[in-house]
Amino acid sequence: MLSQIKKKIYIINFNPKDFFDLTLEALENLRKSDLIISTRKLDKKFKSNLKKINRMFEINTELSRNKIMFRKYLISKLDVFNSISYLYFGNLNVTETFFDDNMLEKKGIKVEVILGILSIVNLLNKKN
Numbered sequence: 001m002l003s004q005i006k007k008k009i010y011i012i013n014f015n016p017k018d019f020f021d022l023t024l025e026a027l028e029n030l031r032k033s034d035l036i037i038s039t040r041k042l043d044k045k046f047k048s049n050l051k052k053i054n055r056m057f058e059i060n061t062e063l064s065r066n067k068i069m070f071r072k073y074l075i076s077k078l079d080v081f082n083s084i085s086y087l088y089f090g091n092l093n094v095t096e097t098f099f100d101d102n103m104l105e106k107k108g109i110k111v112e113v114i115l116g117i118l119s120i121v122n123l124l125n126k127k128n
Contacts, residue, residue, distance in 0.1 A: 007078045007109040010085040013116035016040050019049040021117045029114060030054055034081035037074065039064035040089050078109060091119070 010029045015021040016038075022030070030036055036050065036057035050057055063070040077084055104111060115123070 007107070008083040009074065009078070009109060009111045010083070011088050011111065011113045012085050013114065013119045014087050014089060015116060015118060016046060016087075016089055017043045019046045023114065023117055023120070026114045026116065027053065029112075030085050033083045033085040035077060036085045036087065037077070038087040039070065040087070075107070075109070078107075
């Protein structure tokens with residue numbers, strides 16, 4: 001019996017100006033992802049470091065203007081790739097829903113959110 005490959009989207013919180021603000025977990029997921037997508041321009045050093053761990057990435061700033069179009073685009077990429085990392089810049093609410101969970105479940109897609117170092121520090125400061 002063939003095992004069904006589960007499709008996966010990693011939502012990785014990041015700082016586009018500092019590659020080294022990524023957590024080890026984020027770096028590992030970026031390395032093993034089939035494709036990395038960013039809707040923000042990246043600093044030259046960030047892009048250079050990203051190329052060292054994974055050469056399959058694209059930057060499309062037009063997608064950030066329409067969330068529905070972006071979600072459809074991201075899911076359509078899973079027709080070709082098994083795992084995608086989406087670099088998300090900004091305050092990330094862990095409970096924020098990017099997608100319709102029912103639709104994802106039917107398509108066999110799992111979403112994992114990975115906080116960046118700045119988000120983790122902010123979260124810890126709020127708990128203090």
